[in-house]
Amino acid sequence: MLELLKSAKNGEHASNLGALIAYEFTRKYDIPSFIVDPVVVDELEPLARYTGHPIFRRKSIFHALNQKATARNAAAQLGKNYEDVNLIVVHMGGGISIGAHRKGKVVNVNNALDGDGPFTPERSGTLPLTQLIDLCFSGKYTFDQMKKKIKGAGGMVDYLGTNDAMTVQERIRNGDKEAELVYKAMAYQIAKWVGRMAAVLKGEVDAIVLTGGLAYDKEFMVRWLTEYTSFIAPILIFPGGDEERALAMGGLRVLRGQEKAKTYWENVLQF
Ligand SMILES: Nc1ncnc2c1ncn2[C@@H]1O[C@H](COP(=O)(O)OP(=O)(O)OP(=O)(O)O)[C@@H](O)[C@H]1O
Numbered sequence: 235m236l237e238l239l240k241s242a243k244n245g246e247h248a249s250n251l252g253a254l255i256a257y258e259f260t261r262k263y264d265i266p267s268f269i270v271d272p273v274v275v276d277e278l279e280p281l282a283r284y285t286g287h288p289i290f291r292r293k294s295i296f297h298a299l300n301q302k303a304t305a306r307n308a309a310a311q312l313g314k315n316y317e318d319v320n321l322i323v324v325h326m327g328g329g330i331s332i333g334a335h336r337k338g339k340v341v342n343v344n345n346a347l348d349g350d351g352p353f354t355p356e357r358s359g360t361l362p363l364t365q366l367i368d369l370c371f372s373g374k375y376t377f378d379q380m381k382k383k384i385k386g387a388g389g390m391v392d393y394l395g396t397n398d399a400m401t402v403q404e405r406i407r408n409g410d411k412e413a414e415l416v417y418k419a420m421a422y423q424i425a426k427w428v429g430r431m432a433a434v435l436k437g438e439v440d441a442i443v444l445t446g447g448l449a450y451d452k453e454f455m456v457r458w459l460t461e462y463t464s465f466i467a468p469i470l471i472f473p474g475g476d477e478e479r480a481l482a483m484g485g486l487r488v489l490r491g492q493e494k495a496k497t498y499w500e501n502v503l504q505f
């Protein structure tokens with residue numbers, strides 16, 4: 235695992251550092267370390283794995299740690315167990331993931347890292363395929379530049395020159411119509427993905443759960459998402475993230491014998 239993460243063979247991401255840092259603590263203090271709900275948690279149902287062409291495979295990459303922790307908190311707020319509810323969890327940070335949680339499993343979710351889903355503060359989300367192929371072969375851009383359009387320099391930051399939603403909100407308050415249109419387009423695309431996940435859950439949705447940094451924005455983002463999606467289910471809001479606590483609780487569940495740690499199996503990542 236450590237070698238694979240160092241090589242970034244499956245993608246560059248800050249979370250690649252997690253296991254490496256944990257391993258240093260293990261060595262220094264002679265204590266166990268665990269990985270809890272990493273971005274590659276994969277509970278997709280078989281139907282969700284189809285892409286539309288046999289050589290492409292859908293990967294489950296999303297904000298699993300915060301999605302799972304927030305879903306548990308939301309279930310508790312509903313007075314139920316996570317394993318007994320259906321939720322659509324919308325994590326809205328620099329990247330955005332929309333997961334269909336059916337009775338404790340994330341059976342469908344967009345690949346939040348790799349050009350799938352709504353556009354986000356710093357990612358393009360799904361792009362028109364043929365235009366993308368044409369641009370790749372146009373000779374105008376390098377491989378790295380094209381990759382950057384999808385992750386890092388795409389989405390809101392490319393439209394408005396900032397990935398900071400709070401700056402955009404201030405611009406809207408000051409009458410910037412372009413900023414309003416782009417920010418609302420992002421809400422519109424997120425809402426469309428909520429609709430998809432409602433279909434996956436066959437309309438049996440106990441709640442739509444909004445979380446991540448953008449969920450603090452009640453004035454615009456939360457209001458627009460409520461307008462578009464509240465016909466599906468009640469909306470619960472858990473702004474920010476619960477990641478550090480979720481990591482600690484995951485480790486504690488194993489140390490207390492409430493959960494068994496799984497063994498990492500490298501072959502599952504060979505695709
Ligand atoms: N209090 C707030 N009010 C409004 N928007 C906020 C607030 N806090 C953060 N945001 C916005 O949320 C977005 C990023 O959120 P967050 O900090 O959750 O992302 P991240 O942790 O960098 O990314 P990710 O969640 O994808 O790992 C930014 O555009 C930021 O401006």
Ligand SMILES: CCCC(=O)O
Nearest residue numbers: 273295296329346347
């Ligand atoms: C999809 C993994 C978390 C992120 O958005 O970076």
